[in-house]
Amino acid sequence: MFLFRLNIVKMDVQPPPIRTLDDFVLDSSRFAVRDIPHLERWNNRIINNLLYYQSNYFVSFLTFLGIVGFLWPFHLFLGATVVTLIFMGFVWAAENQVPIRQLRRNHPSLALGAILGASFLFITVLGGVSVFLFGIAFPILLILIHASVRLRILKNKLENKLENIGLKRTPMGLLLESLGQEQEAGPRGGGEEGVEGFLVLFQSFAPSPIPRSERTG
Numbered sequence: 001m002f003l004f005r006l007n008i009v010k011m012d013v014q015p016p017p018i019r020t021l022d023d024f025v026l027d028s029s030r031f032a033v034r035d036i037p038h039l040e041r042w043n044n045r046i047i048n049n050l051l052y053y054q055s056n057y058f059v060s061f062l063t064f065l066g067i068v069g070f071l072w073p074f075h076l077f078l079g080a081t082v083v084t085l086i087f088m089g090f091v092w093a094a095e096n097q098v099p100i101r102q103l104r105r106n107h108p109s110l111a112l113g114a115i116l117g118a119s120f121l122f123i124t125v126l127g128g129v130s131v132f133l134f135g136i137a138f139p140i141l142l143i144l145i146h147a148s149v150r151l152r153i154l155k156n157k158l159e160n161k162l163e164n165i166g167l168k169r170t171p172m173g174l175l176l177e178s179l180g181q182e183q184e185a186g187p188r189g190g191g192e193e194g195v196e197g198f199l200v201l202f203q204s205f206a207p208s209p210i211p212r213s214e215r216t217g
Helices: 002-010 019-025 039-052 053-073 074-098 097-104 109-124 131-148 153-166 171-178 194-203 210-215
Strands: none
Touching: 039 053, 039 131, 039 171, 053 074, 053 131, 053 153, 053 194, 074 097, 074 153, 109 131, 131 153
């Protein structure tokens, strides 16, 4: 029943198209840091850019992972496993502990820093710190810098409004929900909790089970 419900939810999860290179980085007139003193506007800009440029961010992140993984495959696998487990543990704790839930909702940057900091400490003990820094932490930092200074365009605002009212769901929207930013990323459908949204994110491209009628036929 649980897997069946996940398959129903995942049907509505679609990543947006990759934005053009000119829209993404080449148009220098669309970059500014003027909203940084206004933390609420700055936070909204980051979240909206994360949603709008998410396909570009995922491709960039996977490119870093591919390069680092080619050079140090074991250490990258180890670092990715540690970060994933700590992230899922944080999401579970936030759903069951009120103080952590409040921290996740009110201070998402601190929550992300806590996840990466804990991952760094574990990987320091296990080995592979340089791989973690250059393969995981560094691309995340670049993504957050770009999302912080990229001014939004009209199409950006329209796309995010569609997600905000629940007309479309994206992998980044589910990830932001897991970090307690569902008020900006869009409403949860069917009362899904953060952990379930995180599972849907990883299963959004999984093949659907074959109907019984087809298997017996």
